[in-house]
Amino acid sequence: xxxxxxxxxxxxxxxxxxxxxxxxxxxxxxxxxxxxxxxxxxxxxxxxxxxxxxxxxxxxxxxxxxxxxxxxxxxxxxxxxxxxxxxxxxxxxxxxxxxxxxxxxxxxxxxxxxxxxxxxxxxxxxxxxxxxxxxxxxxxxxxxxxxxxxxxxxxxxxxxxxxxxxxxxxxxxxxxxxxxxxxxxxx
Amino acid sequence: xxxxxxxxxxxxxxxxxxxxxxxxxxxxxxxxxxxxxxxxxxxxxxxxxxxxxxxxxxxxxxxxxxxxxxxxxxxxxxxxxxxxxxxxxxxxxxxxxxxxxxxxxxxxxxxxxxxxxxxxxxxxxxxxxxxxxxxxxxxxxxxxxxxxxxxxxxxxxxxxxxxxxxxxxxxxxxxxxxxxxxxxxxxxxxxxxxxxxxxxxxxxxxxxxxxxxxxxxxxxxxxxxxxxxxxxxxxxxxxxxxxxxxxxxxxxxxxxxxxxxxxxxxxxxxxxxxxxxxxxxxxxxxxxxxxxxxxxxxxxxxxxxxxxxxxxxxxxxxxxxxxxxxxxx
Numbered sequence: 215x216x217x218x219x220x221x222x223x224x225x226x227x228x229x230x231x232x233x234x235x236x237x238x239x240x241x242x243x244x245x246x247x248x249x250x251x252x253x254x255x256x257x258x259x260x261x262x263x264x265x266x267x268x269x270x271x272x273x274x275x276x277x278x279x280x281x282x283x284x285x286x287x288x289x290x291x292x293x294x295x296x297x298x299x300x301x302x303x304x305x306x307x308x309x310x311x312x313x314x315x316x317x318x319x320x321x322x323x324x325x326x327x328x329x330x331x332x333x334x335x336x337x338x339x340x341x342x343x344x345x346x347x348x349x350x351x352x353x354x355x356x357x358x359x360x361x362x363x364x365x366x367x368x369x370x371x372x373x374x375x376x377x378x379x380x381x382x383x384x385x386x387x388x389x390x391x392x393x394x395x396x397x398x399x400x401x
Numbered sequence: 402x403x404x405x406x407x408x409x410x411x412x413x414x415x416x417x418x419x420x421x422x423x424x425x426x427x428x429x430x431x432x433x434x435x436x437x438x439x440x441x442x443x444x445x446x447x448x449x450x451x452x453x454x455x456x457x458x459x460x461x462x463x464x465x466x467x468x469x470x471x472x473x474x475x476x477x478x479x480x481x482x483x484x485x486x487x488x489x490x491x492x493x494x495x496x497x498x499x500x501x502x503x504x505x506x507x508x509x510x511x512x513x514x515x516x517x518x519x520x521x522x523x524x525x526x527x528x529x530x531x532x533x534x535x536x537x538x539x540x541x542x543x544x545x546x547x548x549x550x551x552x553x554x555x556x557x558x559x560x561x562x563x564x565x566x567x568x569x570x571x572x573x574x575x576x577x578x579x580x581x582x583x584x585x586x587x588x589x590x591x592x593x594x595x596x597x598x599x600x601x602x603x604x605x606x607x608x609x610x611x612x613x614x615x616x617x618x619x620x621x622x623x624x625x626x627x628x629x630x631x632x633x634x635x636x637x638x639x640x641x642x643x644x645x646x647x648x649x650x651x652x653x654x655x656x657x658x659x660x661x662x663x664x665x666x667x668x669x670x671x672x673x674x675x676x677x678x679x680x681x682x683x684x685x686x687x688x689x690x691x692x693x694x695x696x697x698x699x700x701x702x703x704x705x706x707x708x709x710x711x712x713x714x715x716x717x718x719x720x721x722x723x724x725x726x727x728x729x730x
Binding site: 362 | 406407408409411430432433434437438440441442450452454455477500501502503504506507637638639
């Protein structure tokens with residue numbers, strides 16, 4: 215787990231990144247390595263984006279900070295909580311553990327590509343009716359993870375509990391999350 | 402967040418990757434699900450990250466008695482592969498007991514075998530760890546050590562190997578195919594993981610620049626009908642093993658003709674329980690035989706202050722895994 219010091223630096227990094235400075239800052243700390251910039255051409259929710267990114271950027275940071283798609287959340291930033299879950303070619307991944315440069319050709323779906331306020335995705339509708347959230351921070355990741363899980367094949371309640379173990383809810387809505395997914399899965 | 406930057410190189414050819422991989426400061430990237438957390442926590446600082454995930458090393462092929470799994474095959478693809486499911490269910494069990502759906506969709510076979518220990522003293526740059534910082538000491542030996550090894554430790558290191566898949570592969574006598582600029586060599590899985598020495602604790606016997614390119618198993622499908630992976634952990638899912646057991650039996654005319662047992666969470670590598678295996682040969686798959694195998698599994702265990710509970714846990718896990726494997730038809 216990140217220490218409190220690392221977390222503080224990390225938050226500071228995010229502020230800098232809003233001003234486009236963070237790459238210069240991190241590069242200057244390691245003067246041995248010449249600054250590299252990667253040309254990224256990535257498809258997200260059907261739209262192609264072209265950006266110059268740092269070689270160290272994660273897919274999560276590109277989605278949120280470079281493209282402004284802030285529906286994807288940063289929780290632990292270590293692959294443990296699932297708040298950053300996105301789909302790549304329909305498969306769920308932790309975008310905080312994905313080096314963006316490696317996912318250049320990926321076809322990514324984020325929560326912005328799922329449903330609209332007027333036409334919710336059935337899982338979004340079920341989450342609301344089953345009271346499957348409180349603060350809502352983990353919900354985009356929960357929804358995307360559940361979409362991919364239901365696409366992986368037939369499920370039992372136990373399969374849902376096991377299959378959703380990569381998505382934590384600190385508000386403790388897990389029982390209702392399982393119920394919402396079970397309903398959409400026809401259980 | 403790590404303060405260190407790195408350059409990113411996408412390898413176009415295996416030969417290109419192997420030539421670059423020999424250089425100081427180089428690190429191979431496949432799924433990245435271990436490398437990135439290590440880098441973020443400043444536990445590793447590569448200067449050049451060589452992305453091998455786009456090389457054609459992800460194929461899974463069964464030919465005659467042999468199964469070959471390419472190093473960059475994603476864990477979820479291996480577990481969902483129809484031939485692996487049908488003939489090597491132990492491999493699927495080990496994978497599906499690992500990590501989360503999100504991680505398994507990206508993590509690769511080779512990366513899984515080379516993931517670094519989860520010992521909390523290794524994973525915190527502020528604590529003493531000979532594996533991370535040779536000569537700094539081992540914080541675990543006299544510290545919080547409920548997770549530490551029972552077998553194969555040294556004064557310098559008592560860290561366990563965290564992979565579930567490796568335990569399953571050890572039970573199936575898998576061979577590791579390793580490539581370098583000088584060619585290819587094949588290792589037994591146990592040869593991949595050296596025991597810690599007096600002052601050092603290397604993760605693997607790979608030389609600089611060497612890369613796992615595949616694993617191979619010969620005739621391992623003979624265990625398909627009587628194999629299981631039992632994982633005991635602190636929570637029901639998405640957690641590393643406290644103790645795990647891979648059990649594989651070949652039962653002929655009501656007697657055990659061959660037995661393979663490997664334990665996880667108890668040693669710096671998947672720990673084969675050879676005395677337990679030998680005691681099962683020629684016996685009927687009965688409670689008495691399983692209890693004897695369980696008792697033999699814990700011989701030679703050397704617990705530390707906080708992990709003696711793993712000794713009865715290992716014995717009982719061996720018995721339960723054998724009950725499951727022996728009871729299958």
